[in-house]
Amino acid sequence: MALLNAPRDDDAAPHRPAGAAASAQAASALARAFADEWGRVVATLVRVTGDWALAEDAAQDAFASAALRWERDGVPDRPGAWLTTTARNAAIDRMRRDASQQRRIRDHAVLARDTGEATAPLVDVEEGDEVQDDRLRLVVTCCHPALPLDARVALTLRTLCGLTVEEIARAFGTTEAAMSKRLVRARQKIAHARIPYRVPRGPELGGRLPGVLAVLYLLFTEGYAPTGDAVVRDDLTGEAVRLTRVLAGLVPDEPEVHGLLALELLHGSRRAARATSGGDVVPLDEQDRSLWDAGLVGDGLAALGTARALGRPAGPYVLQAEIAACHATAATPAATDTGRIAVLYDELTRIQPTPHVRLARVMAVAAADGPDAGLALLPDVAGDLAGSYLLPAAEADLERRTGRLERAADAYRRALDLTPPGPARRFLERRLGEVTGVE
């Protein structure tokens, strides 16, 4: 969880009137508030001030002030409302301090009066429906297709999750300066190109949701299968799940949102079984299923049930969640309903025929009808995956399953020629060792 930059009270001063217990209570309330409220506070402040950088700074101010005051005065009854009000006041202070901002305050008041909209005034920030809407506004705006994809993800992490620029830079393997520039440019584009801070209505929202879901899924996969050396990055997967849950609450009638949540929870349930302590990948059929998190499986199946109950044709996330559910509910690899998985992949290939999906379908057919059936289909996907290690790696795995170990070894070697260092490479090296009898 992204608590790294939650203002913490590391002050070891001896004069703590409330005592250590109250201090611990305040710290945990603050940590919880940061996870639950950061996005809400920023979302409201963006609406009220129209200034993204100011909104983030003011939210930061509010959490810093909570770190000092909650311990001293006790945790407020409604931490979210307290933080929003404090952030609003901090924003006003910051605007006042900057004399050049005076005009903007006036303009804003004028604008509010002229348009007669409730977008307005720097007063009357309360919890409730309006605040809920603000967060949806924020995520829809962060994920606007007019922003570059990497900036959408970064902006979502910064504004909705409260990750620091340094944390986001680390997550994407870039420097803090480069990430900071990317965020500044994204905020500038929002301001200058006038990307509206608004939730589109009806069908237009439906048109924008796939883009929002794609960003959340990218966030999840970046955490679950990072491009770097780590096998899992819990902070990113955790943020993705949290945001998807929030989104599911905000647009409860969209099956794909529940489908994505289910997919994330079901994948996430295998987290402990997916890697060895040494950081090596463990394939699905070799995982110790007792390590799967039954609670998350249950939550994932429940989310999938919600999606199904909406009674609409399954979209790509619901279908992938259905596939994940087939695995999650099988007590052993042999008990897996491979026939159903192959059918689900046929359907997924029909609506989302990307090279990766098509390759996964081939592997699903192989699991259901035998490795030779898969090998027969491999040439169909070869063109799209030329140059990727995935193709020879798939061939190697299928040959291994047929028992033709020499052919498997040859394919593993071809795959390794194309695989960059990292967990995938170590996995293929291990397999090559197995089929050639070299440990």
Add this chain to the structure above:
Amino acid sequence: MTYLMIVRVPEDAAPSPEESSPEAWVEDVTRRGIHLAGHRLRPPSDATCMRVRDGEALVTHGPFVEVAEQIAGFDLLRVADLAEAIDVAAAHPVARFGALELRELAPHEDDPAGGANAVLDGDATYLLLMGREPGSPAPAVEDTGSPVAWIEEMATRDLDRGGSPLAPPDGAVTVRVRDDQVLLTHGPFAELAEQVDGYNLIDAADLDVALEVAAAHPAARHGVIEVRPLWPF
């Protein structure tokens, strides 16, 4: 003759304000009555592209092609002939470090206004640049579709602030001034075939409106429309 003068500035140019300020130039062309309109554009990083393929609107970040000399602004000139247009362009301060591409307007033949709508009254907020996919040939006229219905709808919604198709890029002239020498390049700008086929100014309240308007234009179906916010006065 009416020319669209596309102002192109190298990305790494860092001219002093005195070197690049077009104030005196604007004053001069306004006094001479040949300046119909002019706008500075927000940088390419604020641009968004719209394509419509198989009925689906595809939105992407950035200008429609990255080239060394990016479009930074434009002016509309009503001049006697190309020679006058070249003189006027050569006098523009950007000619000394950037480039000015002159493109004659070529109003659509079924445009009821017959080209009188190069620029309309009222504040514009975005420029739509109708571009061709880099490397692709000009579409046949019968494939492009008539923008007349679009123009009518934009007029009804009071969003249209003027626009026009441009004459084919073979007739384009690019003006640069280096060491006090006027350098002319005939033909389309650069080999990259970054080609603007038309433009339209609109007064849209925000980017979503501008993108919706761009998606409705027939040019989005075969080419690309870059939506660039104007620099406010």
